[in-house]
Amino acid sequence: MKDLFKGVKKFCSEEYGRKKKLFEELKESQAPHTLFICCSDSRVLPDLITESLPGELFVVRNIANIVPYWRESDEYLATTSAIEYAVLALEVDNIVVCGHSNCGGCKALMNPSSTGKMVHVAKWMELAAPVKEAVSSIEYEKNKQVCAEKENILQQIKHLMSYPFIKKRSDEGKINVYGWYYDIGVGAVYNYDWEKKEFTRI
Numbered sequence: 139m140k141d142l143f144k145g146v147k148k149f150c151s152e153e154y155g156r157k158k159k160l161f162e163e164l165k166e167s168q169a170p171h172t173l174f175i176c177c178s179d180s181r182v183l184p185d186l187i188t189e190s191l192p193g194e195l196f197v198v199r200n201i202a203n204i205v206p207y208w209r210e211s212d213e214y215l216a217t218t219s220a221i222e223y224a225v226l227a228l229e230v231d232n233i234v235v236c237g238h239s240n241c242g243g244c245k246a247l248m249n250p251s252s253t254g255k256m257v258h259v260a261k262w263m264e265l266a267a268p269v270k271e272a273v274s275s276i277e278y279e280k281n282k283q284v285c286a287e288k289e290n291i292l293q294q295i296k297h298l299m300s301y302p303f304i305k306k307r308s309d310e311g312k313i314n315v316y317g318w319y320y321d322i323g324v325g326a327v328y329n330y331d332w333e334k335k336e337f338t339r340i
């Protein structure tokens with residue numbers, strides 16, 4: 139196992155020093171330009187793939203980059219509250235929903251029995267149920283998985299638009315909403331082109 143403590147010591151003695159000025163500027167507040175919603179997958183690193191610095195991205199991660207549809211509730215809604223904070227308090231300019239290749243969450247969606255005892259994962263993935271229907275006619279299994287990963291990005295953007303304050307800002311041109319697909323093995327990121335209705339490589 140990687141020695142995490144060693145990593146922290148190296149960060150404190152080397153990387154922090156290199157970015158000392160930036161960390162000092164950030165110590166009292168943050169003003170990220172982008173809310174970045176991505177999967178918890180260890181291979182998806184938003185700061186790395188966008189070459190962003192601390193303070194730039196407000197990141198929300200969960201299984202399969204899901205956005206729960208809008209509802210007022212007295213439950214403890216982690217993703218919804220983070221989205222609310224990013225948009226209403228931090229007033230981000232952009233929202234990126236970033237899916238990725240070989241997504242375990244999308245695999246679970248396509249094959250619910252694979253979740254076994256992970257009842258909460260199975261339940262969580264119900265938020266992407268329309269995706270399964272949308273790709274049901276695709277025969278080749280590998281294509282089906284990739285299409286589900288891409289379709290899921292668009293489905294979660296639909297959910298984002300159910301948030302009244304996001305819909306309003308989007309309609310007024312005050313916030314940009316992007317759907318991205320990160321292909322891990324290739325090192326490529328694709329942005330959804332709403333006119334062409336396809337993902338095009340950035």
Ligand SMILES: [Zn+2]
Pocket residue numbers: 177178179201202203238240241242243244
């Ligand atoms: Zn994933």
